[in-house]
Amino acid sequence: MSASSRQAILDRVRAATSATAGDHAQLASTYSVLPYPYIHAGKLDAAARIALLVARLREYDAEVVECMGGELPAAIAAQLAASGRHSFLAPPGLPAEWLASGFEWKIDRGLSAEEIDQADGVVTAAFCAIADSGTLALHHSPGEGRRVLTLLPDWHLCVVRASQAVETLPEYFARCPSPPPALVTWISGPSATADIEMTRIKGVHGPRFLHVILVHDEPIHDKEKSPHHSLRLKEAPHFD
């Protein structure tokens, strides 16, 4: 690497913008007054939010079933059986009762890519689901698996709790931890392409089949705590 190019580029950039180096307080204050007039919090109640999530997931070819908390192990077993597949992967941290009996399970404790590729499917949890775009967000924490785990198998079953569903993308960001997650994968439907004549084809390189189980923790009625996080936090950034 050329240290001189680094300096040359930064000098040119600073000269171009007449910005001076190191004025971080000034930077934070100009950032804090940027306009952000778009919609932050959703308007739907819990039932409508879930209905939207289900509709949007299905629109992009994900299979969705709903169940109550107590029915989850049975719902997972039913999905696995219906898939006609036999060997499944699970990330560490997935509840033991999710690993239905009668199937071959491998827990990913450093499996090779080839081993992962040979499995029929994978079961994971998620961090959040965004109704507006039908998106599942994985932060690759325990239960969500390494990135490769939800990539190579052709069949992915993702379990999402109703309390994990938000309506808008800004609501998702408000739920994200601080500091932000280091690894993030958003999944919106199975792998797809429209490269040939703009025809959407399911399943190029990622899983061709995406199944979602939506778990209601209690009977559906709006007892949801509205999120009291300030939606767009504007605290000063930390500079090294």
Place this chain on the structure above:
Amino acid sequence: MEAQYSDSDRWLYCIAVMRASLFITCYNDTLFPETGRAVVRLLERLGVELDFHPRQTCCGQMHANTGFRAEAFSQARRLVRMYQDVDALVIPSSSCVAMMRDQYPALLDELGDEPLRRQFDALLPRVYELSEFLIDRLGVDDVGAYFPHRVTYHASCHGLRSLALGNRPSRLLSKVRGIQLIPLANIDRCCGFGGTFSVKNSEVSSAMLAAKLQDAFETQAEYCTALDNSCLMHLGGAMHRQCAGMKTIHMAEILASTQDGEAQA
């Protein structure tokens, strides 16, 4: 004829003392004087006291859009000075109005002539494209016109996007007696004129024109109208080349037409 106005005599009162100056634009003056005559006939019929500055020439759009900024400066300066005292400036060409609204501010800033910039800022709110003048300033959409023909409306890009004319043209046209309006498909797609683009990129321009003509011909209208003769020159020239039978007409001429025919002023 009086009967046609019966539902809207209020405006007759409102505009009784309206004065306006007409900026006809260089190409309308040279190539489309009938559009200017129609504007005069129309506005005078509506009670506007119309004035015409005999030394007017061009707004500078052609120069500015082709990259001749220095030349555009002098025309912008000339125009702003010429019209600083008018009550209202009416321009029957949406692209020339767009030139003033979109490009004059930066041009005048670059000139660095502060007083001129202030004159322009004072003038700009009084600058109207024809349909804006009728609807926004005169508050009229029924101008008492009669035009018993099948017509399709082409939205010029400047009218559509820069001026955001919205439903003004269709409001005016829909009140014309006898007219049969046929919507044009892909109305937001450019006809391919683009000033010197039509010469510099003649083949691409012609391909865009062909697509627009196809949509126009599908309407089976007798006339294709617009608020900009530049698009119409382009479309009309090709219609004539192809012996298509469809003709072009500036909207001012439709709005100026009345049941007792072409009463020449």
Place this chain on the structure above:
Amino acid sequence: MSHGPADDAIAGRAPGDRPVLDPALAPPFPIAALPVLRNLQLRKNVAHATDVIQAKRAHLVAEKTDWQQLRTAAAGIRTHALENLGAYLEQFEARCTAAGGVVHWAADAEEARRIILELLREENATEVIKIKTMTSAEIQLNPFLEADGIRASETDLAEIILQLGNDEPSHIVVPALHVNRGQVREIFARTMGLPELTDDPEALTAAARNYLRKKFLSVPTAISGANFLIAETGSVAVVESEGNGRMCLTLPRTLITLAGIEKVLPRFQDLEVMLQMLARSATGERMNPYTSLWTGVRRGDGPQNFHVVLLDNGRSAILARERQRQTLRCIRCAACMNACPVYRQTGGHAYGSVYPGPIGAILTPQLTGMRYAKSLPYASSLCGACYEVCPVKINIPEILIDLRAQVTDQERHEAVRLFDPMYLGMRIANLLFARAWLFHAAQRMARIGLRVFTQRDGWIHSLPGMGAKWAQSRDLRGLPRQTFHEWWARRKEVK
């Protein structure tokens, strides 16, 4: 459908006749457009694809009630990031380095290629897998690596079509949109040895999946671009559809990300604006199937060697021109080219750049320091459709006009321009417009002069000089006997 030898020529090109996307070598736009305009199949493919995306985009944008507010926010964030680019680049570098990444700086294409080649040599790489990245096409990375014995394998379906078909991208989001399914079938059947392949898009996609799966599992080095660099965290974000990106980002041992310096966003949370707009604008989807964000290196998950190459290559010079700086806000959604009526007729190759369409028309000449691609600012009718759909509100028509002025200012003092009809005409017109009496005299002269060309029907069917270009497809009505101002003067006399 028949697939004779003629299909060997992608979308009607002569065999071996590869489009030139190097601005220094490409012919001017009006010339480059000619073969495309004659290629009806290609124009049909382009019109179909852009019509489909446009309709989908329009539907989703209409559904989003805060679209204009999102545009305002997006433009604000991107403007702020560019105005403070130095600080944010340094912050990105510090955070990425702290997380185990290595940041390199490349002043130009040559330096970027050299850095990447050295990194690959350290890995003893003979092949590298790639996610679609326009920036690597900008620096012409693939031919450079191949000359050094390193095979650069594209993994995006469209890029495979182009690579196997010896073709070039014509769009920045859907690079092979000028190729139809029959042509894809022919390329795959020939190059993958699959004579039985049908032209069903599902079958074609499956062929690509099988072709690449082994490569993904075996090639230990990958190259990616970046949609965004997050200064706050040192993270990189990549959006994609197929999963080939995730493959390249997670399976190899070593990952090299090439990114233009303008890709920086201040905060992680800024993605809530950008990612609501990007997929909707680009492919007419509420969200693209996969979005990946990673920060340096994570033990046991993904590449253990991670390099970012930050590329200037003309960007800091664009930044220095205040009115044109907004060019760098671009998030490469391609909505402008889908909406562009010029692009719709010509497709991307005529632009002679990896960046086609309206954004290419302003970005390409600026990236070359206004040395090449000077015909591109004129490759627009200034209709404004691009500005209307741009999610970060780049006023492309305004910049096109500015660049035209720059070209004119470069050229106007050249001796040869004295005889250039465009310059001559503009100068004369300026003299006339400054003096009404001269303008009126010229009108009278034109009326007499054009009489020679005016036919009995009152129309002009052919013209000499520049007028011939007009008369190619259009007649011109002969000049009326009386101008408007003459009519007005007479009318006043009569009164």
